Amino acid sequence: MNRKQRRAEKKQSRSAMQGVSPSIQEMFADALRYHRAGRLNEAEQLYRQIIAVDSSHADSLHLLGMIAYQVGRHDLCVDMINKAIAIDAKVSFYHSNLGSAFNAQGKLDEAVACYRQALVLKPDYAEAHNNLGIALASQGLMAEAISHWKEAVRLKPDFADAKANLQKAGQKN
Numbered sequence: 001m002n003r004k005q006r007r008a009e010k011k012q013s014r015s016a017m018q019g020v021s022p023s024i025q026e027m028f029a030d031a032l033r034y035h036r037a038g039r040l041n042e043a044e045q046l047y048r049q050i051i052a053v054d055s056s057h058a059d060s061l062h063l064l065g066m067i068a069y070q071v072g073r074h075d076l077c078v079d080m081i082n083k084a085i086a087i088d089a090k091v092s093f094y095h096s097n098l099g100s101a102f103n104a105q106g107k108l109d110e111a112v113a114c115y116r117q118a119l120v121l122k123p124d125y126a127e128a129h130n131n132l133g134i135a136l137a138s139q140g141l142m143a144e145a146i147s148h149w150k151e152a153v154r155l156k157p158d159f160a161d162a163k164a165n166l167q168k169a170g171q172k173n
Contacts, residue, residue: 024053047067065098095114099132
């Protein structure tokens with residue numbers, strides 16, 4: 001998860017936490033700290049405790065999915081993020097991260113659909129453009145992949161991954 005995604009998640013989490021009991025807010029803040037520090041077991045425990053109290057806490061479901069992704073449990077990741085999307089389908093990075101899980105499973109059509117949905121929700125989402133380009137390139141759709149990598153660089157001129165993808169495709173940044 002890059003810095004921009006973390007900031008967006010934090011902002012989304014703050015707005016989602018309005019009206020939620022302070023104990024859940026505190027638990028979620030602690031879980032995020034553990035997660036960012038790589039203390040996945042502690043973060044997972046807290047996310048699960050939050051869900052036990054509030055089964056509709058989409059951010060905790062999403063981040064449980066991201067922990068599953070980080071440890072290679074892509075099937076569980078898909079399940080958790082789908083639950084988060086069922087609660088709040090308007091969060092672009094939920095869709096993008098679900099796309100990454102599908103991509104890791106080799107389910108390219110599903111990955112492409114997820115990245116496209118992320119871009120419907122947030123057209124200036126550079127990471128989703130880059131990831132969509134990767135999935136499209138894996139499908140042999142290089143011209144479309146290149147256009148998404150170029151868009152990612154246009155949106156985020158210092159985006160090293162997108163620049164590297166363009167370079168591998170024989171394109172100038």
